[in-house]
Every structure is written in structure tokens, then in C-alpha cells.
Amino acid sequence: MAGPEPGGAPGPRGGRRVRFRLPPTAIPAPSGRDEERLFYRRLEALVATGPGGFEPLFAADDGWRDLTEDRLLRKLVVQEGAGGPRPRPGQEVSVKVLGALEDGALVERDPRLSFVPGHGDAVQALELGVPTMRPGEVAFFLAAFPYGYGRPGREPDVPPEAPLLWEVTLLEVRDPAPQPPPAARLRLAGQRRERGNFHFARGDFAAALRSYRLAISALDGADDARARPAAAPEDEELREQRVKCLNNCAAAALKLDREDEALAACDAALRISPDNGRALLRRGQLLARRGRDAEAAVDLRRALQLDPASKVIHAELSRLVKRRSAPQEPSPGCAARRP
Template identity: 80%
Template sequence: GGPRPLPGQEVSVKVLGALEDGGLGERDPRLIFVPGHGDVVQALELGVPTMQPGEVSFFLAAFPYAYGRPGREPDVPPEAPLLFEVTLLEVRDGPDPQSLPPAVRLRLGSQRRERGNFHFARGDFAAALRSYRLSLRALDGPATAPPGPEEEEELREQRVKCLNNCAAAELKLGRAEEALAACEAALRISPDNGRALLRRGQLLAEQGRDAEAALVLRRALELDPASKVIHTELSRLAKRQSPPS
């Protein structure tokens, strides 16, 4: 018994997931996650908050609430429903990411970014963006234990990757201004990041800010002179700026 998990609390569960043929598609004796953070399949995200510690529940999940249309190689086939047997082992307050050591923040940030990539590959761009933002929350800000030089550099690299991924997800959601803001945040950390420069140049061009776009794209070309994409973007801008003959 005991209270159900509250928003932001961390849970530990024992999970078994059975396929229709009786095979096991999921087995984890102690899976730890925060409901609502997008780190697990939807069946667990939605089901576990209804449980009390010590309770055993069964959730029959259609494929959108399990591993989606693609499934999960090699053990979950495409469009496979799963029957989950879940035991709620423990509920506790979730840790403040900024109170964690740098190595743990890096691991947590990487896990959440990879989960975002999982959602992105399946076309769930809102869930991907949520995971990327949670990754940034783990990676950003001051920490009680200052990182060493190598950890600080890795934190910076992870932030830039995550911001670039945020920009990609925002674009998929049709939010160009938010995508541009994510690119600019990445460039404040790493001014010569080629991916952020290219996307920023493309977004500026789409807004008709051709002079700014050309400057950004020329800088991207200096960093990657062989890029066909950048050459194409600059050629398109040049044609647009040329007076009609």
C-alpha cells in the first residue's frame, strides 16, 4: 500500500512484457524512471501512476502504447501488442539534476537525448522535443560538484547536440521561430558548429533575411568547403538576389 506516484516522483518497477506467441519482449527486474518524462513506453507512462507500492498490475498494450509500428529489434516484431506485468516496487522523490555529480548528469542527459531520438525516428516529434528538453535540464546550469575540464567540454558538446535536435523537432512541428532560437542557443555555446550554422542560414533565408543568411552560410562553407548542401543554399540565395535580366 501507500500513496500513488505524484508528478515528478521517481518509481522503480519490475516489468515483464509478453508477446502474443508467449515470448518475452520485455524483462527488467528494476526499471527506474520518472512518469511523464518519456523514458519508457506509453503503457508504463500511463499505467504506473495509477498504482500503489507493492501492487501488481497487468496492462494490455496495443502497439502504439508499446514499441509502435516499427517494433524493437530483435525481440519485439513490428506492430506487436504486449501484455505487461508490472510490480511497483518503490516511489521516491526524483533527484534535482543540478545536485547530481557531473558524470551522472552526463549519463542522464545522454539517455534522455537517445530517448528523444527514439521518438523522433517514430515520428512522435512532440515526445522527442520533451525528451530533448529534459536532457538539457540535466545538462544545464550550475552543479553542486563542479565538473573537471574534460567533463565540462563533454557537457558543452552534449548541450549543442541536444539543441540541434530540438531545432529539428521544432521544425517538424512547424515552429520555425523556436527552431531558429534553438540554433542560436547552440551557436552561443559553439559558434562554429556546422549543423547549427547551416540550419540557421536556411531558416533566415526562409524568413527573407537574405543578407544575414548569406553571412551565416558563408561561414558554414568556410568550415566545410565540400558541402554540396551549403553550395546549393548559397546558389539559391544568389539567384534570388540577382536582378531580373
């Protein structure tokens, strides 16, 4: 549908009217509330057959098909697509999403969620379900908690081990641009970093690290702008986001005991932002672990200059100073040579 003309008047009940020059006709555009009402009508039709919430739907055969062998992720086509191929690996999709709990509480509402299936940018129900759709298709995806928000749920609105029902409309399938504009790169990187934070909070550090790496790949070229004398504001934001993602990579790598990878991420962050306090602290801690005390002290002192009130940095420096000032135990060979 064409976009509204400048100065379009508000429609009834807070909606919008789309005005066309010829003929002079006003057509009310569907509002979010209209979409929600339609969703709930469809939802009521599904669960009206009996009590038990979504449980009967996991065993229903009327139009439902299983997307996984465990029958914990199922699909029901609500409206066939207008045509066109299904998404191929590596392509980006945009979907409209509404999602509800068994009690009918609406916990998902995104008019245009964009992601690349298989990159861990969305919940598994969407990662696995959307590639089965065609453009224009509307489908329900019923997911037990392993394909939704996991055993912990999602505070504050998704309880632990909650099944969810999503209504998904596949709006667009497109090949990734060879070098998207900065705004698109920032959007995608932010989405992936948030997904990494989601995994990190649940203790899935491998998945978190994967999401952070994908966020960095979306920001490729961010530090190339550092060499330009008059960088655009977007370049600075790209660099800042890259440093955040590198710091997150280091944190996840440490949780996985991958010290080399964590140290490399800190080095990369400090090449972009030499006075980044978090990277200085973490690199100082890593260098101290490896017995490179002089280098660790340089990083920790600089971190303390940037954040003099930090108790963590004070404790790390104090520990390092005590260790360096402690008398060294003589080796057995030296003791044997004493007169």
C-alpha cells in the same frame, strides 16, 4: 541485499555468490536467467487456458483490471508491495522490467529503468501503469499497440501493431534531487533524447519536441560551466549533450513549422558551441528563408569551412548566391516614374 565482497567467487552456472563475514555462509544471488525462468512460468500460467495469444487476457476478469476506458491497457498484481505510498507526480521511479510478445519472444529486459512518469520517458504502458503501484509490488501490464510501440512497432524486434506483456517490479520511488550529479543528469538526458528520437522516427514531432525539451531541462546548468576556467570533463560532456538536444529541438520545431522556435534553438546551440556545423547550417537555412541573406551567407560559409565536402551546404550557398546575384525586378512605382 548487500553488495558482493571484493574477490567473491563465481557461483554455479555463471551466477555470483554473496559472501558475508559472519557467519561464513555463501548465498547464491538470483541470476538474470532465474528471473527470466520465473517470468516465463508466470506467463505460461496466464496463457495456458487457450489459444489466441494475449487476446483472451484483454477480456479476462480474474484479477485483471482496466487502467484505461478502452480496455487496451490492463493490470494484474502478481505480488503485493511491501508498503509505502504510490508515486506522486514529479517523483522519479526505478523499475525492473521484462517484456514479451505473444510468441514468447523476450523484447524488453532492463534490471533498473529510471524515469519520471508523465514526462514521456517510457512507453505509455509504463507511464500510466507504474503510478498505480506501491514499492516492492510486482505486476503484469498487458498493452495493445497504442500503449506500447504504436502502429509501426520497433525495429527489429517488435512487429507492427504488436501487443506486449510487461512484468514490472517497482524498486524505488524518490523525490528528484535539486541538482543531481553530472552522471545522473547525463543518464536522464540521454534517455529522454532517445525517447525523442523514437517519436521523431515515427513522425510524432510534437512528442519528440517535448522529449527534447525535457532532456534539456535535465541538463540545466550545463553551459554555466563554460565560464569556469578549469571545467571538469563532465561539464564538457554536459555541454555537448545540450547542443545535441538543442539541434534536435530545432529539427522537430521545423517539422512543426515553428520557425521562431527553431531559430532560437540554433542560436542557443551556437552560444554554447559557436562552430557547431549542424546549427550553423540550419540557422543559415532559416535566415535565408527570412530574406536575411547576408547573415545566412556568413553562417553557411562558416559551415562549409568546417565541412568542405558537404553537398547540402554547397547547394544552399549556391542557391543563395544565385538569388543575390539575380537582377531585381523593379517595383510598379519605379516603372511608372521612368521617362
